[in-house]
Amino acid sequence: MELRQLAYFVAVAEERNFTRAAEKAHVAQPGVSAQIRKLERELGQELLDRSGREVRLTEAGETVLPYARAALAAVEGARLAVDELTGLVRGHVAVGTVTSHNVDLPGLLAGFHDDHPAVEITLTEANSDQLMDELRAGLLDAAIISIGGTAPAGLDIRVVDDQPIVVAVAHDHELAIHQAVSVDTLRERPLISLPRGTGLRTRLDEACAAAGFTPRIAFEASDPGALAQLAARGLGAAILPGAFAEARADELRSIAIDRPALRGRLAFAWRTDGPSSPAGRALVARARATLGGPGSGHTRRAGR
Template sequence: MELRQLEYFVTVAETGNFTRTAEQLHVAQPGVSAQIRRLERELGQELLDRSGRVVRVTEVGMAVLPYARAALAAVDGVRLAVDELAGLVRGHVSIGMVTSHNVDLPGLLARFHEAHPAVEVTLAEANTDQLVEDLRAGSLDTAIISVGGGIPAGLAIQVVDDQPIVAAVSHDHELAVHQVISIDTLRGRLMISMPRGTGLRARLEEACATAGFTPRIAFEASSPEFLAQLAARGLGVAILPRAFVEARSEHLRPVTIGRPSIRGRLVFAWRADGPPSPAGRALVRHARQLLGDASSRGR
């Protein structure tokens, strides 16, 4: 019994036609017929009923069919295992990241390199919108992105950080006397924000849209540190993560935004159906375990 005989039999059972089977498998039609006849002689039973215009599977053939499919699937599994290993030996991974994040990416990559020293790594920096697009297109295996409460369509994520987004102002700013403000308090005020396409900007625009207005952006920059410096000079209200602002309490005051509150999540993301490369899939497994362990230690 040969694998090609099982493959021919399964394909004829699915197509109901020897000619279509030959075309699908790119072999000569007489060869298909001859190999299935040889299989039937070996088993001592007919597997196919050829009496009609459409070839039908006999009762014996129906009993054999699931085992034939299982045998072919097992062979595919063997090939996949070899391909996965070969892919890791000569593999390549592409990782995207937002400009500002608190993931120990060098540490994660060092651990991954230790396990898979031959895999090449490419890093790319962009805003969240671009990274999401690249993940969906398959040009990136994984990425660190900033998202809101939902998950971008077509992606799977592991949350790395989830914290409130606040209004950051200088100590002599008129809003500095408040503990909490509503989003409507920011209507018409000069604001300092990350550019469009970033997670922070998207969260701000979503909250403002809910309140019925468009934020008045006076300054924008891709560096949170630069935004903080502008706000500390009294040039407007910067929209930044609370922990980032609290770490700069000498120059900035964080004011909680309520009704609605704004939260930002930093996540490790990959395509929901898995990265396209074996090395990429290995990186996802590695990162999920490492980030999960870090999250457990943080609780």
Template structure:
């Protein structure tokens, strides 16, 4: 029985598909199938039912799966112990990021790769809700996300930026005569916003729910540049970070929303109280040092 056979077996069990499992372990599909067959011959029992569309574990396969996972985890643990003693970093590390931010992530990852070429780095882009789920599930080691005033449960944060959210309109818009408006004044105004799942949209929806109304979202786009362009054409009020709206002052008039005052925070987030892999810890340490500025601070979730 070989470790690669157990690795392929676990991959097929998780994917319920030989082709996807082969992609996961970076081996041609016939090679995965051949090794699984050898493992089945050695055990004297079939591990998978291949008769349906999706591959299913047999009763024997279900019984073997936890032992296969334990064996692979033991080997990974042994390698990690040796790596920590020798100072060698290898393995995999995964980082997530929201679409719009001003962090030099390519520079950060390039420097880490230069110092630790044996570590495989993966980068995933998504909205904040998706990336927070990835942190909780363990598929991500760290992520740059947008959050509200409180640290999400189970996560630690390093604040990168903290800005008020404003309503930005064209200079000819009927609301352009105001500099401050309560959120309820936007009840019937066509709003231009980032999509559901983004931190900015979540803050807007939370504020409107507290104020007792559902916002009228007329346009949504995943890029703040597009939001600004739509608002500049008089199509509604764009909900934007205050700093970004101020940078577009030639095209947009910013209106402070208060009450309630909405704020958006860009943070580096990671799982609190969990050691993680040596590679994950090394990248986190590097990222925290790179992002440490005058306003940076670390927050832990409540006990």
């Protein structure tokens, strides 16, 4: 009995089709059929019912399938264990990030690449909702996301930035005379905000909903710099991270939001059960050791 025979059998069982299974295994279809026939002869039972348009498992096939999967998983586990035992980390790491932040993600990835040059690193950009979905689905190993007061379900986090969310307006705007405004002050005012799905927009929508209204979004853009420019031209009140707005004090007046105070947190996040690959786990370990943040950036789990 050979591992490739078990792998081909599992592929056919999952695809219910020899051609698709062969494509998945990157071999010719006759080779898949021949190897499964050898496996059936060795076991003395047919594992697949080939009589219909769709391949189905026989009773013997149903019995063998979980053992075949377990054998393949055990071999992969042994390979990963050897890799980790010898310190050889290779493979691929998929990282995601929100559009704009002050986290030294390039520094983290460059340091990781120096230590593990054989690992392929990919970086994608999306809003926080999409990144969290891809983390949970295993499409990403880690991501920089914007979060609320608690860790998202199914994810562990290391907070790397925590700052107030403010209203930023042109210096001649009617709100510019205020040091702070309540969320209710924003009712019916034209606001300039990041799109839905971003952490900052989620905090705004939640606060407005609690106050009994839906924010009036006059302008929406994924680039905080564009939001700042629109506000500086007097087109509305931009909702921005405090440090980002204060860095543009020559063009914008930053006004605190209270009753309730809004805060935006950035976090390095990964699945609660951890990345499946040694490379992914090595990146998370490096991030936890090197990325600083408020309160020493302690790791927090969902539900805590």
